[in-house]
């Protein structure tokens with residue numbers, strides 16, 4: 007499903023963010039990516055939905071070699087992946103409902119189907135009653151949940167989350183991780199970059215650890231640190 | 233799609249408003265230069281129509297000969313108007329001019345000492361020398377009088393006015409296009425994050441571009457309506473003031489047709505620039 011072969015990433019010709027990373031993730035897996043700040047977790051995630059392309063090596067996702075993918079194929083490819091961004095990336099001029107429905111509008115889904123699935127997704131994250139609110143009227147945790155609803159509303163094959171609990175309290179964080187787990191139960195492959203030590207230790211999923219851009223650990227049912 | 237465009241315009245109302253205001257102002261300048269050029273053309277035409285050639289004819293010529301000459305003149309190329317002044321009519325005019333000194337002219341009652349003449353207007357100042365030559369070649373015409381230098385100058389000025397107003401409109405047009413394009417670019421740059429997010433969520437370039445194009449067209453139209461409104465308002469005000477203080481200055485009254493023409497030019501400029509400006513500005517942010 008996701009395959010990294012000796013992948014390197016150099017930003018601006020000097021900053022080495024990833025260094026010879028090889029990694030294989032199967033369909034239906036739940037993977038935590040951990041590591042200190044600046045270790046390369048976000049870069050790893052960005053490579054999967056092709057916001058960044060590798061400087062060296064190959065990335066295969068959903069059966070496609072991303073380096074060979076044409077520019078016009080990218081939107082259709084991205085529609086099969088749900089992403090919860092580290093900085094949410096909600097549209098400021100759209101309210102909660104519109105932010106989620108937008109993800110379906112781009113695919114040309116019918117109005118009725120959109121209404122059905124958006125209410126489902128907002129219900130799942132417990133924010134159906136805040137659907138009229140704009141991002142600046144929502145708390146950080148609520149924005150985070152809208153971002154998750156947007157990522158899940160298309161029933162993606164892959165769900166990527168970059169620090170989905172960045173600055174949330176433990177209880178809300180736990181709720182968010184159970185949402186991700188729930189999506190995983192339905193068959194979605196989930197990759198989460200996180201610093202949430204307790205949660206990683208509790209859930210005992212596969213853990214990959216990066217250090218200065220190098221993959222230093224890959225453990226089934228791993229802990230945050232060894 | 234349309235409702236989305238209006239919602240987006242409304243939510244970005246400050247920037248939409250500023251863009252259409254800027255567009256309106258730029259087009260106002262274009263409209264003003266258009267109106268000034270209409271007026272220069274009109275003034276020139278007025279001056280031109282007042283350029284008259286006087287051809288004095290033989291006093292002894294018979295009425296038939298005179299009539300034949302007048303017909304011949306009417307048929308000349310470049311001639312727009314011919315007015316025949318008979319001996320008697322010429323005397324009447326003279327008397328009219330000196331009516332307070334009627335006694336001086338009383339002795340002239342019997343036989344007019346003045347020759348009959350024709351007054352000829354041409355279709356343009358540049359036609360005058362040609363028409364003058366043709367008139368001189370007619371037998372019954374003794375003498376041709378016209379303002380040679382003035383007509384030459386006028387023909388030159390006519391050309392200059394044409395080039396100047398065309399050049400002026402071109403320059404103002406280019407400036408207007410740049411101002412509008414720049415305001416669109418700024419407005420869209422402010423939304424580059426939005427464009428990037430749309431792309432990351434899986435929107436195609438066309439899907440992202442479409443509402444921006446509609447907005448561009450809409451702002452172009454709104455701007456040209458504003459611009460026409462400003463231009464017509466200011467023009468009527470200025471024309472009123474001029475009529476008040478310089479009553480003899482010829483000023484074109486604005487007819488519905490010229491207002492429509494002006495709006496047409498502006499709307500075309502506004503929409504084309506709105507469309508291409510939006511397309512180019514958005515494109516710069518689509519590579520995500």
Ligand SMILES: Nc1ncnc2c1ncn2[C@@H]1O[C@H](COP(=O)(O)OP(=O)(O)OP(=O)(O)O)[C@@H](O)[C@H]1O
Nearest residue numbers: 017018021022023042043044045046047048049050
């Ligand atoms: N667009 C960019 N341009 C230049 N350098 C970048 C860019 N993005 C990331 N980097 C650099 O690449 C390295 C890895 O960054 P990355 O964002 O992947 O780290 P991270 O593990 O996600 O960190 P954090 O836990 O703080 O989110 C860092 O040194 C960072 O400064």
Ligand SMILES: [Mg+2]
Nearest residue numbers: 047048092168
């Ligand atoms: Mg990061």
